[in-house]
Amino acid sequence: MNTSAYTPKQILGIDWGTSNRRAYLIDANGACTLRHSDDQGMLAVRPHFAQSIEDLLAAMGLPSDTPVIASGMVGSAQGWHEVPYLDASVPLRKLPQHLLRVAPDRFIVPGYCQRGEDIDVMRGEETQLLGALALGHADGWVVLPGTHSKWVLLRDGVIQQIRTFMTGELYATLGAHGTLAPLMGGPESEAAFAEGMQAARRRAPLSNALFRVRARVVAGAMPAADARSFLSGLLIGTEFVAAQDASDTIISIASPALQQLYATAAAQFGLQLDGLDPDRVYCAALARFFD
Amino acid sequence: MNTSAYTPKQILGIDWGTSNRRAYLIDANGACTLRHSDDQGMLAVRPHFAQSIEDLLAAMGLPSDTPVIASGMVGSAQGWHEVPYLDASVPLRKLPQHLLRVAPDRFIVPGYCQRGEDIDVMRGEETQLLGALALGHADGWVVLPGTHSKWVLLRDGVIQQIRTFMTGELYATLGAHGTLAPLMGGPESEAAFAEGMQAARRRAPLSNALFRVRARVVAGAMPAADARSFLSGLLIGTEFVAAQDASDTIISIASPALQQLYATAAAQFGLQLDGLDPDRVYCAALARFFD
Numbered sequence: 001m002n003t004s005a006y007t008p009k010q011i012l013g014i015d016w017g018t019s020n021r022r023a024y025l026i027d028a029n030g031a032c033t034l035r036h037s038d039d040q041g042m043l044a045v046r047p048h049f050a051q052s053i054e055d056l057l058a059a060m061g062l063p064s065d066t067p068v069i070a071s072g073m074v075g076s077a078q079g080w081h082e083v084p085y086l087d088a089s090v091p092l093r094k095l096p097q098h099l100l101r102v103a104p105d106r107f108i109v110p111g112y113c114q115r116g117e118d119i120d121v122m123r124g125e126e127t128q129l130l131g132a133l134a135l136g137h138a139d140g141w142v143v144l145p146g147t148h149s150k151w152v153l154l155r156d157g158v159i160q161q162i163r164t165f166m167t168g169e170l171y172a173t174l175g176a177h178g179t180l181a182p183l184m185g186g187p188e189s190e191a192a193f194a195e196g197m198q199a200a201r202r203r204a205p206l207s208n209a210l211f212r213v214r215a216r217v218v219a220g221a222m223p224a225a226d227a228r229s230f231l232s233g234l235l236i237g238t239e240f241v242a243a244q245d246a247s248d249t250i251i252s253i254a255s256p257a258l259q260q261l262y263a264t265a266a267a268q269f270g271l272q273l274d275g276l277d278p279d280r281v282y283c284a285a286l287a288r289f290f291d
Numbered sequence: 292m293n294t295s296a297y298t299p300k301q302i303l304g305i306d307w308g309t310s311n312r313r314a315y316l317i318d319a320n321g322a323c324t325l326r327h328s329d330d331q332g333m334l335a336v337r338p339h340f341a342q343s344i345e346d347l348l349a350a351m352g353l354p355s356d357t358p359v360i361a362s363g364m365v366g367s368a369q370g371w372h373e374v375p376y377l378d379a380s381v382p383l384r385k386l387p388q389h390l391l392r393v394a395p396d397r398f399i400v401p402g403y404c405q406r407g408e409d410i411d412v413m414r415g416e417e418t419q420l421l422g423a424l425a426l427g428h429a430d431g432w433v434v435l436p437g438t439h440s441k442w443v444l445l446r447d448g449v450i451q452q453i454r455t456f457m458t459g460e461l462y463a464t465l466g467a468h469g470t471l472a473p474l475m476g477g478p479e480s481e482a483a484f485a486e487g488m489q490a491a492r493r494r495a496p497l498s499n500a501l502f503r504v505r506a507r508v509v510a511g512a513m514p515a516a517d518a519r520s521f522l523s524g525l526l527i528g529t530e531f532v533a534a535q536d537a538s539d540t541i542i543s544i545a546s547p548a549l550q551q552l553y554a555t556a557a558a559q560f561g562l563q564l565d566g567l568d569p570d571r572v573y574c575a576a577l578a579r580f581f582d
Contacts, residue, residue: 118493119507120503121506121510148502164499164506166499166502170498173465173468176468178457202408204454204533205456205529207458207526212410212455215404218412219376219406221410238496238498242496
C-alpha cells in the first residue's frame with residue numbers, strides 16, 4: 001500500500017458487489033481475524049459509502065481509522081468513485097501499487113480491462129486473482145463462476161485473456177421471461193445437465209441452441225421437467241467449449257454449490273477443476289496489500 | 292384439400308399466431324379478394340376457436356360454411372388442436388394432403404419438425420414456405436425474420452435444415468431486463484449495427500459477446516447510445532455467420548422494416564437478400580390448397 005506512509009496493524013478488506021458485500025479483517029501476519037457479510041451492496045448504499053464504512057467499522061468493533069480496501073462494483077461509475085481500469089498487461093502482483101485513495105484510510109482496488117477487438121472487463125475478480133497468485137497459481141485458466149462467469153488465463157501472474165459469460169444472468173432472465181420461462185419448473189437432473197453440456201459441444205449459436213431447448217420439449221424428445229437442468233448444462237457447457245485450449249487443470253474460485261456444478265462439467269470435458277475457497281483467496285490477496 | 296369431397300369456391304386462410312392473426316380470402320383462381328387482421332391471437336381466443344371463426348366469418352360478411360384453413364400456433368398444444376409435426380422429409384408440395392380436419396370445413400396445417408441431434412420446429416412458417424415454393428423458390432435458404440427467426444434450407448421443395456434463432460426475443464428480453472437493459476435507450480445507428488455484425492463474425496459464444504456489449508461501453512470504446520443498434524447487429528449477424536454456407540442469394544419473407552434490416556446485414560456478408568411480400572406468399576400457399 002504505497003499510498004500510505006505507515007504499515008498498519010490490520011486492514012479491513014471489503015468485497016463490495018452490486019447487491020452484497022463481505023468484509024474481512026486481516027492482521028499484519030495475513031491472518032483473517034474477523035468476518036462480516038451483509039446485503040449492503042453498492043445499490044443499497046450509494047451515495048453514502050463513507051458513512052456506510054463508518055457504520056460497518058463500528059458494528060465490527062473496529063476503530064474508525066482502520067485502513068479499508070474495497071474491491072468490486074464500488075469502484076465503478078455507479079459506485080463510490082470510478083477507478084480507471086488497469087490494462088491487462090499490468091502484472092497482478094503490482095495491484096497494491098495501484099490502489100486509488102478516495103479518502104483518508106480508504107482505498108479502492110482498480111479493475112482490469114482487456115482492450116482490442118475482444119474488449120472485456122472485471123471489477124473485484126482482480127483481487128481474487130491476486131489471492132490465487134499468492135496461493136501459488138500463476139499460470140493457466142482461473143474460472144470465477146456466477147452471474148457473470150469470468151474465465152481468466154494467467155501466465156506468470158499476468159492476465160493473458162479475460163472472457164466473461166453472462167451465464168447466471170441468462171439463466172435467471174430466461175427462467176423468468178419469454179419462451180423458456182414456463183419450462184423452468186423442473187427439479188435438478190444430472191442427466192439433463194449432461195445433455196445440455198453435450199448440446200453445447202455442437203457449437204450452434206446460443207440464440208439457436210436456446211430455441212432448441214423448447215424444440216426438444218415440444219417435439220417430445222425431452223420431458224419439460226428436464227429443461228431447467230438442460231439449460232444450465234448448455235450455458236455452462238458453452239463456457240467450457242470456449243476454453244477447449246485449456247490445460248488439464250483449471251482453478252476455480254466458487255461457492256461449494258457452483259464448485260460442484262463446474263467440477264461436474266469439467267469432468268465431462270476431461271478436465272480437472274481444483275476449487276479454491278473464495279474467503280481464503282480474498283484474505284490471501286489482502287495480505288499482499290501489506291507488502 | 293383431400294379431406295373434403297368437393298372443390299370450394301373460396302377458402303379463408305388464417306395465419307393464426309400467438310398474439311395476432313391475419314385472414315385472407317382466396318377464390319378458386321388463387322386471387323386474394325379480402326383481407327383482415329386483428330389481435331385475436333391464440334392467447335386471446337383460446338379455448339373458443341370455433342366460435343371465434345364464426346365471428347370472424349360474420350364480420351367479413353362470409354357464409355359460415357366457408358372452408359377455413361388455419362396455420363401457426365393454433366395447431367400447438369396450447370392452441371385449438373395439437374397437430375403432430377410432419378417430418379422434414381415430407382415435401383412441402385404434399386402439405387395439402389396433411390391438413391388436420393378439426394371440425395366441418397375447418398382445417399389446420401401441420402408444422403414441421405427436424406429430428407436428430409439438432410431438433411428444431413416450425414408452425415406457420417411451413418405455409419409461407421409452400422407459398423415461396425409456389426412462387427418458384429424451391430432451393431436455397433429462406434429466412435423468416437422475427438421474434439424467432441427461421442432459416443430454412445430447401446432443396447427441390449424439401450426442407451434440408453431448420454435453424455431457429457431467438458433473435459427478436461433476446462433483443463426484447465435483454466432490452467427490458469438485466470445488465471444491458473439500461474443501455475438500450477439509444478437511437479438507431481447504421482454504424483453501430485455494422486459494428487455489432489462485425490463482432491458476430493468473431494464467433495465468440497453469445498453469452499460472452501453479450502457481456503462485451505456492456506464492456507465496450509464501460510471501457511469507453513463505444514458510446515452507450517450505440518449499444519442498442521450494436522446488440523441488434525450482433526444478434527442478426529449471428530444468424531448470417533451461422534449460414535456462411537449460403538449461396539449468393541437468400542430469400543426473405545418479412546415486413547418491409549425487417550426486410551430492410553436483413554438486407555443491410557446480408558450486404559455486409561456479400562449476400563443478396565430478395566424479399567417476398569408475406570401476404571403475397573401466404574395467398575400463393577392458400578391457392579395450393581385447391582389442388
